[in-house]
Every structure is written in structure tokens, then in C-alpha cells.
Amino acid sequence: MxxxxxxxxxxxxxxxxxxxxxxxxxxxxxxxxxxxxxxxxxxxxxxxxxxxxxxxxxxxxxxxxxxxxxxxxxxxxxxxxxxxxxxxxxxxxxxxxxxxxxxxxxxxxxxxxxxxxxxxxxxxxxxxxxxxxxxxxxxxxxxxxxxxxxxxxxxxxxxxxxxxxxxxxxxxxxxxxxxxxxxxxxxxxxxxxxxxxxxxxxxxxxxxxxxxxxxxxxxxxxxxxxxxxxxxxxxxxxxxxxxxxxxxxxxxxxxxxxxxxxxxxxxxxxxxxxxxxxxxxxxxxxxxxxxxxxxxxxxxxxxxxxxxxxxxxxxxxxxxxxxxxxxxxxxxxxxxxxxxxxxxxxxxxxHVQDVKIPRYFNKNCYSCWYILKDKSSANLEEIAHNIVKFGEKKVLKYMPIAQFGKLKTVDRTEIESYRSIKNLMWEYISARNTVHPLSIAVFGTPGSGKSFGITEVAENIAPTLIRKLNFNLSQLSSPADLNSAFHKVRDLSLEGKVPLIFFDEFDANLEGKLGWLKYFLAPMQDGVFREGDSLRPIGKSIFVFVGGTSSTYREFCGEDLTDETEQKQFAKEFKSAKGPDFVSRLRGYVNILGPNQTDENQDQLYIIRRAMLLRSLLELKAPHLINETEEAQIDTGVLRALLKVPRYKHESRSMEAILEMSMLTHAKKWEQSHLPSQEQLKLHVDEEQFLRHLMHDAFFSEKIENLAMDIHEKYSENNKNNPKIVSDYAKPWEVLSEERKSFYRDQAKSIPNALLKIHYDVISIKEQPKKIEFTERELAVLAAYEHSRWCTKRKETGWKYGAIRDDSERTDPHLVPFDELPNEKKSGMVRMVAAWPEVLANSNFKIEHLKFLCQCEKAV
The missing domain is CATH 3.40.1190 (UDP-N-acetylmuramoyl-L-alanine:D-glutamate ligase)
Known part of the structure; x- marks a missing residue:
């Protein structure tokens, strides 16, 4: 230059x-x-x-x-x-x-x-x-x-x-x-x-x-x-x-x-x-x-x-x-x-991305700002769908993503937790003359991958130095059995390695609730264990306490309890079990977030975690389903069901099991016919909910005629006192012209796509749901979308703009942008889309919000 x-x-x-x-x-x-x-x-x-x-x-x-x-x-x-x-x-x-x-x-x-x-x-x-x-x-x-x-x-x-x-x-x-x-x-x-x-x-x-x-x-x-x-x-x-x-x-x-x-x-x-x-x-x-x-x-x-x-x-x-x-x-x-x-x-x-930082944050909403939200115009379900189809590198290339070995996450809570643990481990490994172990705790539901994440973080720091050991406390019969475990740790430490010891189910019962805790206090604090009358040093090591009964740190400490009597009782038992002493010796903790939603309001990224897990499972276990352009070959219904089923009974293990039980060895695409039977699905998900998501498109297609008839009925009812309405609109369904019936069918088919514009989805359920009401802003967006769709369809069939309506010349004065319509016509469009929630409810379709990163967005 x-x-x-x-x-x-x-x-x-x-x-x-x-x-x-x-x-x-x-x-x-x-x-x-x-x-x-x-x-x-x-x-x-x-x-x-x-x-x-x-x-x-x-x-x-x-x-x-x-x-x-x-x-x-x-x-x-x-x-x-x-x-x-x-x-x-x-x-x-x-x-x-x-x-x-x-x-x-x-x-x-x-x-x-x-x-x-x-x-x-x-x-x-x-x-x-x-x-x-x-x-x-x-x-x-x-x-x-x-x-x-x-x-x-x-x-x-x-x-x-x-x-x-x-x-x-x-x-x-x-x-x-x-x-x-x-x-x-x-x-x-x-x-x-x-x-x-x-x-x-x-x-x-x-x-x-x-x-x-x-x-x-x-x-x-x-x-x-x-x-x-x-x-x-x-x-x-x-x-x-x-x-x-x-x-x-x-x-x-x-x-x-x-x-x-x-x-x-x-x-x-x-x-x-x-x-x-x-x-x-x-x-x-x-x-x-x-x-x-x-x-x-x-x-x-x-x-x-x-x-x-x-x-x-x-x-x-x-x-x-x-x-x-x-x-x-x-x-x-x-x-x-x-x-x-x-x-x-x-x-x-x-490669350098930029994003505006909000000046004000909702103090009560931890998820109020995610770069993931600001760097994508798509909703979370669309992002999740694309992650599975095209891989996270293509979809998330402009968004923060943390990787520790094979572990990848975009969830800010997990990123911060894992990086905190990584920083602790690095400082501990780099420090000299340390006399006590580094103690951290890991919580999560069974199958969420608690050990995997910490292992990847540790091996990412010092792969040649770290050596992993596992001890399940629920399988030990007495505290004396811990001594043999500590001897193995000590032997590795004397070899110049840093043992990474997982004490699984450390919160299991032993002579009462949390009975194991008191036996870890001396090793955690002083780095020694007692054998007879002797105190033996453990050496430099990392203790990882993996929870078996508590899915979060707050639950382990009783902070989720709201009843005052229960709080007092828990505090008494927790203190008796040396819980506060144990917690004081921890230097960090991680709440592992699996593929299930942990909190209806705060945890909206679970669908992204599911998508990343599913994509990694496909790459690992069914790579032949990913073509030369890195696109996964998977049926839309299968993908929808895997991403949207409310809960996996055994977290990530269930997702993996469903893939393994599917007949994919010689498949070129994961079709619905390759899925396991309903009885097998029942082991891992609510099979009825899974099938409803799976067959969503089929269910909706089956009811197009009923939806079209309902739309016609609502439109006639809303305009029965309007003398300007064309008589054909007010006739019974049976005697309507085929062109008019097609108009209503097309509208019914377009409803799911229209609702996406205001971040809603249509879900098929067993019972009739409650009818919701759209906001004025949502009605305006839907009316404009529906009018635009109608204009496009009208022009495709030979209609054009004309100052007056003429069926023989196929001219219509309303073939103009929505903003240029007369107020009366705009109001008519608004009344039409306002009837959709009732029409859908009558056919057992529920309208639900697509997932946002935080509930604050619903008010926008």
C-alpha cells in the first residue's frame, strides 16, 4: 500500500x-x-x-x-x-x-x-x-x-x-x-x-x-x-x-x-x-x-x-x-x-467477525444475549436442521464455538464452565510444589456425557501427561476400599504423570446420605490418605467428583428447594454429612447439558446441542450417509422427530441407540422405514410423540380438506354482513367453484410457512388444544405474507392488475402490494389470518413458539 x-x-x-x-x-x-x-x-x-x-x-x-x-x-x-x-x-x-x-x-x-x-x-x-x-x-x-x-x-x-x-x-x-x-x-x-x-x-x-x-x-x-x-x-x-x-x-x-x-x-x-x-x-x-x-x-x-x-x-x-x-x-x-x-x-x-454489544441487559435473564442469535437471521430450529444437514463448520462459521479435542459446544454456559475448568487445570499442571489435588465436581443427568467432556478438556491440555482412572463409589463396599484407589493414584503420580481420577456417583449413599464425603476431606485438603497409623501422600492429581443423584450443583447444595421446612431439613443433613466442608475444597464445577432441555425458560439451546450430537453420530457411525458435498442424507420427518421429540429417556445414549437400531448399513438415505419399531423406540422416547413429529407432514396433508372448509366457513361468517363480498365466497362448500376451493386449499397448505415468519410452528397432537391469539404485529405480518402469496398465485393463473374486477378479462384491482390496499381490504386479510388458530385447533393442530435463546424475545 x-x-x-x-x-x-x-x-x-x-x-x-x-x-x-x-x-x-x-x-x-x-x-x-x-x-x-x-x-x-x-x-x-x-x-x-x-x-x-x-x-x-x-x-x-x-x-x-x-x-x-x-x-x-x-x-x-x-x-x-x-x-x-x-x-x-x-x-x-x-x-x-x-x-x-x-x-x-x-x-x-x-x-x-x-x-x-x-x-x-x-x-x-x-x-x-x-x-x-x-x-x-x-x-x-x-x-x-x-x-x-x-x-x-x-x-x-x-x-x-x-x-x-x-x-x-x-x-x-x-x-x-x-x-x-x-x-x-x-x-x-x-x-x-x-x-x-x-x-x-x-x-x-x-x-x-x-x-x-x-x-x-x-x-x-x-x-x-x-x-x-x-x-x-x-x-x-x-x-x-x-x-x-x-x-x-x-x-x-x-x-x-x-x-x-x-x-x-x-x-x-x-x-x-x-x-x-x-x-x-x-x-x-x-x-x-x-x-x-x-x-x-x-x-x-x-x-x-x-x-x-x-x-x-x-x-x-x-x-x-x-x-x-x-x-x-x-x-x-x-x-x-x-x-x-x-x-x-x-x-x-x-475470518474476523463482529457484532454489536447490547448496552443494557436483563439482569434476570442469563440468556438475554448470545452472539449466535445476532449472527443468524434464522430461528434455532432452522439452525439445528442445517447443522445436521450440512455440518456445524458451515452453519456456525460466523458464531463462537468452543472445541476441546472431540468436544464441541456453542452453548455459552458450557463454554464458560469448560474454559473455567481448563484454566484451573492448566494453572494446576503448570504450578510447582503443589501438595494437594485439584478438586472439581461434575453434575448432569445420566447419559449426558459427564466424564467425556472433562476427559477431552484434560487431554487437550496435556495429552502425554494426563492418565485417567475411574472408580465408581456405588460399587465399593466400604471406605477402606478407597485406599487401594489412592494407591493406584499415588503410583501414577510417582511415575511423573498427573492422574485424572473420576469418582463416579460420589453422592451415593453410605451409612446415610452423602456418606462418602467425609472420607475425601483429608485427601482434598492435605493431599494425603490414612493407611493404618500412617499418612501417605497422594501426589499431584486431579479429582473429578461425578454426581450420580444430583443433576446440577444447585440441586446438590439444596439451593433449588423452595419450601422452608425442606430447606432447614436439608441444611441439617448436608452439614451432618460434611457437605459444606466438601464444597469449600472444590475449585470448580460443571453442569453438563445433555440433549434434553434443562429449563423451559433459560435453556433454549438444547435443540442445537441435539443437532451437533446427531451430526457427530452420523459422521462417526454412518459416514456413508454423508455425501461428497458434506450433506447428510436424512428424511425431513426423521430429522424433525429426532430434533423435536420432547425428551430422550437416557439422554445422549438414547440418541445413539436409535441410530444404532435403525437399518442403515446399506441405506443411501435415512428414511422413515429404516427406524426401529414402536416398541423399540419406546425404550428411549415417548414413541407416540416421536411418531407425530415424524408424520407431521402426512398428518397435515390428510387434513388439508378439513382446514380449507373451516377457513371458508370462518371467512363467510366474518363477512356475512359485508354487501361488497362476492357471492361465491358465501356459498356452502359443496357448491363452491373448484377455483374457489383451490384458493382455500392453497391457503391451508401455506399456513405452516406463513407461521414461520412470526416464529411459530404447527404441531399435531392427540387432543384439541386451546386457541391462541396473535398480536397486532403478528397479524400484520401474516396478512402481508398471505396477500403476497395470493398475488403470486393469482398472477400464475393469468390474472393481472386492473382498475376494476373483471372475471372474463381476469383483472383485479387488489393485485398491488399490501401497503397499497384499501384499509377495508387490509382489515379483511387480517380477519382471515386471525381465524387460523381456531381453524388449526379444530383439527388438533397446536401452534407453538419456535425456540428462542431467551423468553425476552417473545415480547419483541
């Missing part, structure tokens, strides 16, 4: 980066020093000096900045120094390539100047008419040294675009006060999320993008330490290499989240890949690259910042991957290639 006519001033704190690395001996027979490890050292520009180089590479603009011109300047003791130890690290963490590059093994710290404060440098050929000013404020003296500030922000009457990279987010520094007073409209503040957290700003990390975004919005609105930032016109906060939030406050505050769907904050950089400095500087350079084309058109600044964030995220990731290169001897750093897009890149701007 060439922008030589654009002048950019880059300045800020000055630092020299001291890079040190060790190489193997040069030979075994040369000079003594050649036969030993060789230590190398190199000086490179850091902080604003590095930033100016990155901006020059990114933009191709004329860069005005400080320079170290004299050869001896780098070694001058007047400058601040930062020392980093380098080493060779894998280019990527997936193990697919053996290539390595130099990155930072550890940062050794700073070396201050020999006397006074760190030296600052003037800007060479500074120009007060610069188009853009980029400042790197690392809180090392520049923000107080006004003599070194760019002329473009000091001169009166100038209004450059300012990108202010702030390391220390406080309102008291002189530079910020100056920018706030004179350049706030055009200033883009960039603060790394970890710098905010270092100031006590509580924003969650590596849980879910929704949680991070909600925390950020709350902090901006309520944290007094951020009050000075709340007035920013433009604030950009990178969250690792994987996300960023763009906050604007012009007419009113708005925030937008930019994220990689398959990643979370900190997820791209693995421990085995080392570290890099300058990541935020590279992000800023990418941001500037996209802003420059709009620099003369300030109206496009918001949009260009959004594109710049995507560019910055991509550039920072490529910068990290390339590191310092494969050889320091031929070091080209920073590498211009990080700002050049090629077809072989591993990431593109299109």
Missing part, C-alpha cells in the same frame, strides 16, 4: 531491545570458546522506534519519527533498555510442521539509564500539518515531556487523526489531558485488555466472548476509574490476538465486539510457542493502514476503524507466527510480509 502523500508522525517513549540467545558449540576441536555454548546479543529498536518501523511497513506513508542516527547511540547508557532471551520455537502448535523460528523465551526485565530519566528523542523533520499522529505511551516519561510531543498536536488549529497507544490507563498524565482538551474528537485510544486488568478493571478472560463483552460494557458504565475513558470518541481494546472491542461515544455510547469464532482470548498462543513483544504495536500499525484511505473523509472514520481492527488482528497474528525468523544472522525484523496478504495465509480479515 503506497501513501507517500500522507504524512504520519510516530513518536513516544524510547527503548532499546537487547536480544540474547544461545547456540550450540561451533565445533569440538577449535579454540576453547568455539567448543562451548555461544552467547549472542543484538540491539534492536523498541517501543516507539519499533512502532514507527511497523507503521512504515504497513502504510507506505511518509513517516516522521525519532531516529537513532549515530552508530554508538544504541549502546548509550542514557536510554532505557529491555532485555529478552530468545530461543527456537515451533512455528505452530498443531505439530503439523517441524519449522521453528526465534521468539522470546522470557523477558529478563528493564535496565534504566545510568542517571536521571530515560532519554527522549526529537522527531526528525517534524511537521505540524501531519495527517496522522501515532503515539506510543509506555509510561516511561514521554507523557510528561511536552517538548517532545509532535507539533501537529501542539500547534493551534490543527486536527490530525491521533492514535494514542496507552500503556497506563490513568487520567492524570499531561499528554492525556492535552489530547482530551484539544483533540478528543479525532483521537483513537488503544489500550491492551491486560493493561486495563492491571488497573483493577474486572473483565473476565478466556471464558466466552459474550461474558467478556458484557463485563467490558458494565465496567465502562460503572467503574469510576474508567470515567475518563467513557468520554472517548473512539476506544479500541485488543483482547489477545483473538478479539477486540471498539467503543464509541459520540451521540451515545456503543460497543462492538470483533472476534475469531473458533478461538478465545489467549487461545492462539500456546506455551510451547514462546512469546513476542510488539504485538499491540503491530495491531496499531494494521489499524493505521485501514484508516489512511479515509483520512480526508472523517465521516468514514468509524467504518475504517472497524476494518482497521480486523487488519490489526490479522497482522498481529502473522507477526507472532513469523517471530524473529529462522536465523538471527539473516534477521529481517520487523518482517514486511505481516502486512501482505497472500493466498497461503492461515488467517484473513474475513
Amino acid at each position: 503506497r501513501n507517500k502523500d500522507v504524512k504520519i508522525v510516530v513518536s513516544g517513549d524510547i527503548c532499546i531491545s537487547v536480544l540474547q540467545w544461545i547456540t550450540d558449540p561451533q565445533n569440538s576441536q577449535g579454540f576453547n570458546w568455539q567448543t562451548h555454548l555461544n552467547v549472542h546479543s543484538l540491539l534492536k529498536p523498541g517501543e516507539s522506534l519499533l512502532l514507527s518501523e511497523l507503521v512504515a511497513l504497513a502504510t507506505g506513508a511518509s513517516i516522521l519519527s525519532p531516529r537513532l542516527q549515530e552508530p554508538g547511540s544504541f549502546s548509550s547508557g542514557e536510554f532505557l533498555r529491555s532485555t529478552a532471551e530468545l530461543d527456537l520455537f515451533p512455528v505452530s502448535a498443531d505439530g503439523k510442521s517441524n519449522d521453528k523460528v526465534y521468539r522470546v523465551r522470557r523477558f529478563l526485565g528493564f535496565t534504566g539509564p545510568s542517571a536521571g530519566t530515560p532519554k527522549l528523542l526529537p522527531i526528525i523533520d517534524d511537521d505540524e500539518n501531519a495527517d496522522m499522529v501515532i503515539i506510543d505511551d509506555e509510561n516511561n516519561g514521554f507523557n510528561a515531556g511536552s517538548d517532545y510531543w509532535p507539533l501537529a498536536i501542539r500547534a493551534s488549529g490543527k486536527s490530525p487523526v491521533v492514535i494514542y497507544k496507552m500503556n497506563n490507563p490513568i487520567s492524570s498524565n499531561a499528554l492525556w489531558k492535552h489530547l482530551e482538551s484539544h483533540h478528543i474528537e479525532n483521537t483513537i485510544v488503544v489500550i491492551n485488555s491486560d493493561d486495563l486488568r492491571a488497573k483493577g478493571v474486572n473483565i473476565s478472560k478466556s471464558l466466552s466472548w459474550e461474558r467478556t463483552a458484557r463485563d467490558f460494557v458494565w465496567q465502562m458504565e460503572n467503574n469510576p476509574n474508567l470515567a475518563f475513558l467513557a468520554g472517548c470518541r473512539h476506544l479500541v481494546v485488543p483482547f489477545g490476538l483473538e478479539g477486540a472491542i471498539y467503543y464509541t461515544n459520540q451521540k451515545e455510547a456503543e460497543s462492538r465486539l470483533y472476534f475469531l469464532p473458533y478461538e478465545f482470548e489467549g487461545g492462539l498462543i500456546k506455551e510451547i510457542q514462546g512469546k513476542m513483544y510488539g504485538l499491540t504495536s503491530c495491531f496499531v500499525a494494521g489499524l493505521a493502514r485501514r484508516i489512511i484511505p479515509q483520512i480526508c473523509s472523517r465521516n468514514g472514520l468509524v467504518k475504517s476503524i472497524g476494518e482497521g481492527i480486523k487488519e490489526g488482528m490479522v497482522a498481529a497474528q502473522k507477526y507472532f507466527i513469523k517471530g524473529f525468523g529462522r536465523s538471527i544472522d539473516s534477521l529481517s525484523f520487523p518482517n514486511a510480509a505481516v502486512f501482505v496478504e497472500t493466498e497461503n495465509d492461515f488467517i484473513f480479515r474475513e
